[in-house]
Amino acid sequence: MQLPSSITQASRGSLDTLVLSNAFGRCEISLFGAHVLSYVPQSDQRERLWLSQSAIFDGISAIRGGVPVCWPWFSDNHGNRQEDLPSHGYVRKQQWTLNDCKDDDNGTAVTLVPQSVQGPGFDYAAQLKIVVHLGEQLSITLVTRNLGSEPFPLSCALHTYFAVEDIQRSELIGLKGEYLDKTRGFDTFSTPSPYRFTMETDRIHLDAAEHLTIQHPGGVTEVDSSGHNSIVVWNPWQDKATAMADMREDGYLTMLCVETAVTGDVSLAPGQTLALQQRIG
Structure with missing residues (x-):
């Protein structure tokens, strides 16, 4: 496939990457x-995503940081014993292929497809x-x-x-209602x-907020979501960060996961499409 000038090929460790760069x-x-x-973003040149300084780029391990794709289940919601199947599904550990790309005045878009959609715990058609679109916002769909011909269970997340800059001086704005607390x-x-x-x-969070704001000493990050039924908020804090091989013990201080998610018992009917989208500004 002929790539436009806005898309170049690069690498991280043993991984192939695509770099999108435009106005x-x-x-x-x-x-x-x-x-x-x-x-x-070009507007302020401030990195919006956190990537662990100890992240592993070996093509085997899940990558700590950025935007992992959880599919076809979120966490351990796969109907089996927790240890029987991988947490967050299996496509985040698959090689994906560039299926399409586009570049115009509104930005640059790439479409990627996985090696396979079927795996242990999911054999549906x-x-x-x-689709990743770099425009006025970064859109991930x-x-x-x-x-x-039959419905199948689905949960997923970005x-x-x-x-x-400092999790202890950060605030998340825009959520209301009730949440389920995994730590309790x-x-x-x-x-x-x-x-x-x-x-x-x-x-x-059972409130499927469409717009959230993360305020911290380094700036403001806007997060818009659609196609979701919940928002997941996560920070491992010091003890769990220390126990992770791919995270420095102080890594928790400079990250906050705000996840656009479909959680719980959701059934996708035959012919139905679910588009889970997060837009970052």
Whole structure:
């Protein structure tokens, strides 16, 4: 495929990447996992995504940071014992292929498709693609279509790690209602206001907010979502960060996951398409 001048090929470790660069900014995408690694708008030249300094780029391990793709299930919602199947599905550890690209006055777009949509725990007829568009915002759209004659269960997420200057001086604005707290047995609690961070946070917000704002000393990041039914907020804090081989013990201080997600028992009917989208500004 002939690439426009706005798209170049590069690498990280043993991984092939695509670099999109135009008048709106720059982003880098790993073909392993269709994983967006970096997004820097031209307007302020500030990196929006957090990528672990200890991230592993070996084509085997999931990449810590950026925007991992969770599909066809989120977390361990696969109906089996937790240890039987990989957390967050399997496409984030697959090689993806460039299927299409486009460059015009509105920006640059690439469409990637996975090696296979079927794997242990999911043998349904489905079509999956991800479209990354670098324009006035960075738009990431994960599109699932049911090609079969029966409905299938689906949960998925864009598990975005946002860069913050100091998590303890950061605030998330725009969520309300109740959330399920994984650190407290999935009990239900009310969303705090102001929403700040002083400990391990692992929450599924049942409020499918369409617009959120992350405020921190380094700037403001806008997050828009569609096609979702929940927002997941996560920070491992010090003890869990220290236990991770691909995260420095102080890494939690400069990251916050705000994930556009479809969680719970969702069924995709035959012929139905779900487009899960996150837009970052």
